[in-house]
Amino acid sequence: MSRAVTAVSSEEKLIVAGHVFSSRLIIGTGKYRSYEEMRSAHDASGAEMVTVAVRRVPLDRSSESFLDYLNPSLQILPNTAGCYTAEDAVRTARLAREVLQTDLVKLEVIGDQTTLFPDNEQTLEAARVLVKEGFVVLPYFNDDLIMAKKLLDAGCAAIMPLAAPIGSGLGVQNPANLRIMREQLPDATIIVDAGVGTASDAAIAMELGADGVLMNTAIAEAKDPARMATAMKLAIEAGRLAYLAGRMPKRLYASASSPLAGVIK
Amino acid sequence: MRIFINGESRELSGTPSLAELITQLELPATRIAVELNREVVRRSEWSGTMLHEDDRVEIVHFVGGGAG
Numbered sequence: 001m002s003r004a005v006t007a008v009s010s011e012e013k014l015i016v017a018g019h020v021f022s023s024r025l026i027i028g029t030g031k032y033r034s035y036e037e038m039r040s041a042h043d044a045s046g047a048e049m050v051t052v053a054v055r056r057v058p059l060d061r062s063s064e065s066f067l068d069y070l071n072p073s074l075q076i077l078p079n080t081a082g083c084y085t086a087e088d089a090v091r092t093a094r095l096a097r098e099v100l101q102t103d104l105v106k107l108e109v110i111g112d113q114t115t116l117f118p119d120n121e122q123t124l125e126a127a128r129v130l131v132k133e134g135f136v137v138l139p140y141f142n143d144d145l146i147m148a149k150k151l152l153d154a155g156c157a158a159i160m161p162l163a164a165p166i167g168s169g170l171g172v173q174n175p176a177n178l179r180i181m182r183e184q185l186p187d188a189t190i191i192v193d194a195g196v197g198t199a200s201d202a203a204i205a206m207e208l209g210a211d212g213v214l215m216n217t218a219i220a221e222a223k224d225p226a227r228m229a230t231a232m233k234l235a236i237e238a239g240r241l242a243y244l245a246g247r248m249p250k251r252l253y254a255s256a257s258s259p260l261a262g263v264i265k
Numbered sequence: 266m267r268i269f270i271n272g273e274s275r276e277l278s279g280t281p282s283l284a285e286l287i288t289q290l291e292l293p294a295t296r297i298a299v300e301l302n303r304e305v306v307r308r309s310e311w312s313g314t315m316l317h318e319d320d321r322v323e324i325v326h327f328v329g330g331g332a333g
Contacts (some may be wrong), residue, residue: 030332216331
Protein backbone atom coordinates (compact mmCIF):
# COMPACT_ATOMS: atom_id res chain seq x y z
CA MET A 1 0.00 0.00 0.00
CA SER A 2 2.79 2.41 0.84
CA ARG A 3 4.23 1.72 -2.60
CA ALA A 4 0.96 2.75 -4.27
CA VAL A 5 0.82 5.95 -2.25
CA THR A 6 4.40 6.82 -3.15
CA ALA A 7 3.64 6.24 -6.82
CA VAL A 8 0.70 8.62 -6.69
CA SER A 9 2.76 11.25 -4.87
CA SER A 10 5.67 11.16 -7.27
CA GLU A 11 3.69 11.37 -10.48
CA GLU A 12 1.56 14.13 -9.09
CA LYS A 13 2.98 17.55 -9.88
CA LEU A 14 1.55 21.02 -9.71
CA ILE A 15 2.22 22.70 -13.04
CA VAL A 16 1.73 26.44 -13.52
CA ALA A 17 2.54 27.60 -17.04
CA GLY A 18 5.43 25.20 -17.40
CA HIS A 19 6.75 25.66 -13.85
CA VAL A 20 6.66 22.24 -12.20
CA PHE A 21 6.29 21.87 -8.44
CA SER A 22 6.32 18.69 -6.37
CA SER A 23 4.71 20.53 -3.47
CA ARG A 24 1.18 21.83 -3.72
CA LEU A 25 1.75 24.24 -0.87
CA ILE A 26 2.70 27.84 -1.57
CA ILE A 27 3.49 30.05 1.39
CA GLY A 28 3.92 33.66 2.31
CA THR A 29 6.81 35.50 3.88
CA GLY A 30 5.03 37.97 6.13
CA LYS A 31 4.22 38.21 9.85
CA TYR A 32 7.01 35.91 11.09
CA ARG A 33 8.60 36.88 14.39
CA SER A 34 12.07 36.58 12.89
CA TYR A 35 13.77 35.69 9.64
CA GLU A 36 15.13 32.55 11.26
CA GLU A 37 11.64 31.45 12.20
CA MET A 38 10.46 32.12 8.66
CA ARG A 39 13.24 30.12 7.16
CA SER A 40 12.73 27.11 9.39
CA ALA A 41 9.01 27.17 8.60
CA HIS A 42 9.75 27.39 4.89
CA ASP A 43 12.11 24.42 5.14
CA ALA A 44 9.60 22.38 7.14
CA SER A 45 6.74 23.11 4.75
CA GLY A 46 8.41 21.54 1.74
CA ALA A 47 7.01 24.43 -0.31
CA GLU A 48 8.93 25.28 -3.45
CA MET A 49 7.36 28.67 -4.07
CA VAL A 50 6.96 31.62 -1.72
CA THR A 51 5.25 34.92 -2.29
CA VAL A 52 6.79 38.33 -1.51
CA ALA A 53 5.42 41.87 -1.51
CA VAL A 54 6.74 44.99 -3.23
CA ARG A 55 7.14 48.17 -1.18
CA ARG A 56 8.91 51.52 -1.30
CA VAL A 57 12.51 51.42 -0.13
CA PRO A 58 12.96 53.41 3.10
CA LEU A 59 15.16 56.40 2.29
CA ASP A 60 16.16 57.32 5.82
CA ARG A 61 17.97 54.14 6.74
CA SER A 62 19.88 51.39 5.07
CA SER A 63 17.89 48.23 4.58
CA GLU A 64 19.18 44.77 3.87
CA SER A 65 17.57 42.86 1.07
CA PHE A 66 14.82 40.70 2.43
CA LEU A 67 15.42 38.30 -0.44
CA ASP A 68 18.75 37.32 1.10
CA TYR A 69 16.90 35.61 3.91
CA LEU A 70 15.05 33.26 1.60
CA ASN A 71 16.33 29.84 0.72
CA PRO A 72 17.83 30.42 -2.75
CA SER A 73 16.21 27.26 -4.10
CA LEU A 74 12.72 28.74 -3.68
CA GLN A 75 10.78 30.09 -6.64
CA ILE A 76 9.72 33.62 -5.77
CA LEU A 77 6.19 34.66 -6.59
CA PRO A 78 5.92 38.45 -6.34
CA ASN A 79 2.50 39.73 -5.38
CA THR A 80 0.65 42.99 -5.81
CA ALA A 81 -0.67 42.99 -2.24
CA GLY A 82 -1.74 46.41 -1.08
CA CYS A 83 -2.88 47.62 -4.50
CA TYR A 84 -6.36 49.07 -4.77
CA THR A 85 -6.48 49.83 -8.49
CA ALA A 86 -5.70 47.86 -11.63
CA GLU A 87 -3.16 50.51 -12.59
CA ASP A 88 -1.20 50.23 -9.34
CA ALA A 89 -1.23 46.43 -9.56
CA VAL A 90 0.12 46.53 -13.11
CA ARG A 91 2.85 49.00 -12.11
CA THR A 92 3.79 46.83 -9.13
CA ALA A 93 3.96 43.70 -11.27
CA ARG A 94 6.21 45.43 -13.78
CA LEU A 95 8.57 46.63 -11.03
CA ALA A 96 8.74 43.13 -9.53
CA ARG A 97 9.55 41.56 -12.86
CA GLU A 98 12.35 44.04 -13.37
CA VAL A 99 14.17 42.74 -10.29
CA LEU A 100 13.21 39.09 -10.10
CA GLN A 101 13.36 38.20 -13.78
CA THR A 102 10.23 36.09 -13.42
CA ASP A 103 6.97 36.45 -15.30
CA LEU A 104 5.02 34.92 -12.43
CA VAL A 105 2.80 37.28 -10.50
CA LYS A 106 0.16 36.80 -7.83
CA LEU A 107 -2.30 39.47 -8.81
CA GLU A 108 -4.22 41.13 -6.02
CA VAL A 109 -6.40 44.16 -6.31
CA ILE A 110 -8.03 44.81 -2.97
CA GLY A 111 -11.44 46.46 -2.84
CA ASP A 112 -11.88 47.23 0.83
CA GLN A 113 -9.57 47.71 3.81
CA THR A 114 -11.71 45.98 6.43
CA THR A 115 -12.37 42.74 4.59
CA LEU A 116 -9.47 42.79 2.12
CA PHE A 117 -11.93 41.32 -0.33
CA PRO A 118 -10.78 41.55 -3.94
CA ASP A 119 -12.10 44.10 -6.40
CA ASN A 120 -13.01 41.60 -9.10
CA GLU A 121 -13.59 44.23 -11.77
CA GLN A 122 -10.18 45.84 -11.28
CA THR A 123 -8.56 42.41 -10.97
CA LEU A 124 -9.91 41.35 -14.34
CA GLU A 125 -8.79 44.60 -15.94
CA ALA A 126 -5.26 44.20 -14.54
CA ALA A 127 -5.15 40.53 -15.55
CA ARG A 128 -5.91 41.40 -19.17
CA VAL A 129 -3.11 43.98 -19.29
CA LEU A 130 -0.56 41.72 -17.60
CA VAL A 131 -1.33 38.68 -19.75
CA LYS A 132 -0.84 40.85 -22.83
CA GLU A 133 2.56 41.85 -21.45
CA GLY A 134 3.61 38.22 -21.08
CA PHE A 135 3.04 37.78 -17.35
CA VAL A 136 2.00 34.44 -15.87
CA VAL A 137 -0.93 35.73 -13.85
CA LEU A 138 -2.31 34.06 -10.74
CA PRO A 139 -5.22 36.21 -9.56
CA TYR A 140 -6.73 36.29 -6.08
CA PHE A 141 -10.51 36.61 -6.40
CA ASN A 142 -13.83 35.79 -4.78
CA ASP A 143 -14.85 32.14 -4.96
CA ASP A 144 -17.16 32.77 -7.87
CA LEU A 145 -17.43 30.50 -10.90
CA ILE A 146 -18.33 33.21 -13.37
CA MET A 147 -15.38 35.36 -12.33
CA ALA A 148 -13.17 32.27 -12.54
CA LYS A 149 -14.26 31.75 -16.15
CA LYS A 150 -13.59 35.38 -17.03
CA LEU A 151 -10.11 35.24 -15.52
CA LEU A 152 -9.31 32.05 -17.41
CA ASP A 153 -10.67 33.54 -20.62
CA ALA A 154 -8.37 36.52 -20.01
CA GLY A 155 -5.45 34.07 -20.08
CA CYS A 156 -4.63 33.61 -16.39
CA ALA A 157 -2.39 30.58 -15.83
CA ALA A 158 -4.11 29.60 -12.59
CA ILE A 159 -6.91 31.03 -10.50
CA MET A 160 -6.80 31.68 -6.77
CA PRO A 161 -10.20 31.81 -5.09
CA LEU A 162 -10.27 32.77 -1.42
CA ALA A 163 -11.36 30.30 1.24
CA ALA A 164 -12.17 33.10 3.70
CA PRO A 165 -10.93 36.67 4.30
CA ILE A 166 -7.15 37.12 4.20
CA GLY A 167 -5.58 36.42 7.57
CA SER A 168 -8.89 35.36 9.14
CA GLY A 169 -8.07 31.70 9.64
CA LEU A 170 -11.74 30.84 9.24
CA GLY A 171 -11.15 27.97 6.83
CA VAL A 172 -13.19 27.16 3.73
CA GLN A 173 -16.40 29.15 4.16
CA ASN A 174 -18.13 28.04 1.01
CA PRO A 175 -17.15 24.50 0.11
CA ALA A 176 -19.98 24.25 -2.42
CA ASN A 177 -18.52 27.10 -4.47
CA LEU A 178 -15.10 25.46 -4.61
CA ARG A 179 -16.61 22.11 -5.52
CA ILE A 180 -18.71 23.65 -8.28
CA MET A 181 -15.65 25.49 -9.59
CA ARG A 182 -13.68 22.22 -9.65
CA GLU A 183 -16.47 20.33 -11.43
CA GLN A 184 -17.19 23.04 -13.97
CA LEU A 185 -13.55 23.85 -14.69
CA PRO A 186 -11.86 20.42 -14.67
CA ASP A 187 -8.81 21.63 -16.59
CA ALA A 188 -8.18 24.82 -14.63
CA THR A 189 -5.41 25.07 -12.06
CA ILE A 190 -7.19 26.16 -8.88
CA ILE A 191 -5.10 27.31 -5.94
CA VAL A 192 -7.03 28.25 -2.83
CA ASP A 193 -5.60 31.49 -1.49
CA ALA A 194 -6.31 33.05 1.87
CA GLY A 195 -8.37 32.11 4.90
CA VAL A 196 -6.88 28.77 5.89
CA GLY A 197 -6.36 28.56 9.67
CA THR A 198 -5.15 25.09 10.46
CA ALA A 199 -4.25 21.77 8.87
CA SER A 200 -7.80 20.46 8.51
CA ASP A 201 -8.77 23.60 6.56
CA ALA A 202 -6.00 22.92 4.06
CA ALA A 203 -7.02 19.27 3.80
CA ILE A 204 -10.64 20.27 3.11
CA ALA A 205 -9.57 22.64 0.35
CA MET A 206 -7.59 19.84 -1.28
CA GLU A 207 -10.38 17.28 -0.79
CA LEU A 208 -12.67 19.65 -2.66
CA GLY A 209 -10.32 19.35 -5.61
CA ALA A 210 -8.04 22.35 -5.31
CA ASP A 211 -4.69 21.88 -7.04
CA GLY A 212 -2.87 23.73 -4.31
CA VAL A 213 -3.19 26.08 -1.36
CA LEU A 214 -1.44 29.36 -0.67
CA MET A 215 -1.22 30.47 2.94
CA ASN A 216 0.73 32.83 5.16
CA THR A 217 -0.83 33.72 8.50
CA ALA A 218 -1.85 30.17 9.44
CA ILE A 219 1.83 29.24 9.59
CA ALA A 220 3.40 32.56 10.60
CA GLU A 221 1.02 33.17 13.51
CA ALA A 222 1.11 29.63 14.85
CA LYS A 223 2.90 29.33 18.20
CA ASP A 224 5.35 26.99 16.49
CA PRO A 225 5.46 27.94 12.81
CA ALA A 226 7.82 25.14 11.74
CA ARG A 227 5.58 22.53 13.31
CA MET A 228 2.48 24.05 11.72
CA ALA A 229 4.31 24.13 8.38
CA THR A 230 4.90 20.40 8.70
CA ALA A 231 1.23 19.89 9.58
CA MET A 232 0.21 21.86 6.50
CA LYS A 233 2.52 19.85 4.27
CA LEU A 234 0.96 16.61 5.50
CA ALA A 235 -2.58 18.00 5.29
CA ILE A 236 -2.10 19.07 1.69
CA GLU A 237 -0.79 15.63 0.79
CA ALA A 238 -3.56 13.87 2.71
CA GLY A 239 -6.26 16.04 1.17
CA ARG A 240 -4.90 15.51 -2.32
CA LEU A 241 -4.74 11.76 -1.88
CA ALA A 242 -8.28 11.69 -0.49
CA TYR A 243 -9.50 13.69 -3.49
CA LEU A 244 -7.79 11.35 -5.94
CA ALA A 245 -8.98 8.30 -4.01
CA GLY A 246 -12.58 9.47 -4.27
CA ARG A 247 -14.49 9.61 -1.03
CA MET A 248 -17.41 7.33 -0.12
CA PRO A 249 -20.87 8.81 -0.42
CA LYS A 250 -22.37 10.34 2.70
CA ARG A 251 -25.35 8.40 4.09
CA LEU A 252 -27.86 9.35 6.72
CA TYR A 253 -28.06 5.87 8.23
CA ALA A 254 -25.58 3.24 9.30
CA SER A 255 -24.18 0.73 6.86
CA ALA A 256 -22.47 -2.27 8.50
CA SER A 257 -18.93 -3.03 7.40
CA SER A 258 -19.12 -6.65 8.59
CA PRO A 259 -21.05 -9.31 6.71
CA LEU A 260 -24.61 -9.78 7.94
CA ALA A 261 -24.53 -13.54 7.34
CA GLY A 262 -23.01 -16.01 9.79
CA VAL A 263 -23.66 -14.19 13.04
CA ILE A 264 -24.02 -16.72 15.89
CA LYS A 265 -27.49 -17.26 17.20
CA MET B 266 16.02 71.16 -8.32
CA ARG B 267 13.10 69.53 -6.58
CA ILE B 268 11.94 66.00 -7.31
CA PHE B 269 9.74 63.53 -5.47
CA ILE B 270 11.20 60.25 -4.30
CA ASN B 271 8.71 57.73 -2.94
CA GLY B 272 6.29 60.58 -2.42
CA GLU B 273 8.78 62.73 -0.48
CA SER B 274 9.98 66.08 -1.80
CA ARG B 275 13.78 66.26 -2.15
CA GLU B 276 16.14 69.03 -3.23
CA LEU B 277 18.94 67.87 -5.50
CA SER B 278 21.98 69.83 -6.63
CA GLY B 279 22.61 69.80 -10.37
CA THR B 280 20.82 67.44 -12.68
CA PRO B 281 21.89 63.96 -11.69
CA SER B 282 21.10 60.78 -13.58
CA LEU B 283 19.00 58.06 -11.97
CA ALA B 284 22.18 56.04 -11.39
CA GLU B 285 23.74 59.00 -9.54
CA LEU B 286 20.61 59.44 -7.46
CA ILE B 287 20.70 55.79 -6.40
CA THR B 288 24.35 56.24 -5.38
CA GLN B 289 23.60 59.46 -3.47
CA LEU B 290 20.82 57.71 -1.58
CA GLU B 291 23.27 54.91 -0.69
CA LEU B 292 20.87 52.30 -1.95
CA PRO B 293 22.07 48.89 -3.06
CA ALA B 294 21.92 48.82 -6.84
CA THR B 295 20.72 45.24 -6.90
CA ARG B 296 17.31 44.01 -5.87
CA ILE B 297 15.60 47.32 -6.27
CA ALA B 298 13.45 48.53 -9.13
CA VAL B 299 12.90 52.11 -10.22
CA GLU B 300 9.99 53.89 -11.79
CA LEU B 301 10.21 57.39 -13.24
CA ASN B 302 6.90 59.17 -13.73
CA ARG B 303 5.04 55.86 -13.53
CA GLU B 304 7.19 54.01 -16.07
CA VAL B 305 9.75 51.37 -15.13
CA VAL B 306 13.31 52.34 -15.99
CA ARG B 307 15.50 49.35 -16.70
CA ARG B 308 18.73 49.10 -14.78
CA SER B 309 20.76 49.43 -17.98
CA GLU B 310 19.10 52.80 -18.60
CA TRP B 311 19.69 54.34 -15.17
CA SER B 312 22.93 56.08 -16.05
CA GLY B 313 21.52 57.58 -19.24
CA THR B 314 18.31 58.81 -17.63
CA MET B 315 18.63 62.41 -16.43
CA LEU B 316 16.27 63.76 -13.80
CA HIS B 317 14.21 66.90 -14.24
CA GLU B 318 12.32 69.31 -11.99
CA ASP B 319 9.17 67.74 -10.46
CA ASP B 320 10.03 64.23 -11.62
CA ARG B 321 8.39 61.54 -9.58
CA VAL B 322 10.66 58.62 -8.75
CA GLU B 323 9.52 55.42 -7.08
CA ILE B 324 12.17 53.07 -5.74
CA VAL B 325 10.92 49.71 -4.49
CA HIS B 326 12.29 46.53 -2.99
CA PHE B 327 10.80 43.32 -1.63
CA VAL B 328 9.41 42.71 1.83
CA GLY B 329 7.80 39.80 3.58
CA GLY B 330 4.14 39.43 2.76
CA GLY B 331 1.47 37.02 1.81
CA ALA B 332 -1.65 38.91 0.88
CA GLY B 333 -3.48 42.14 1.51
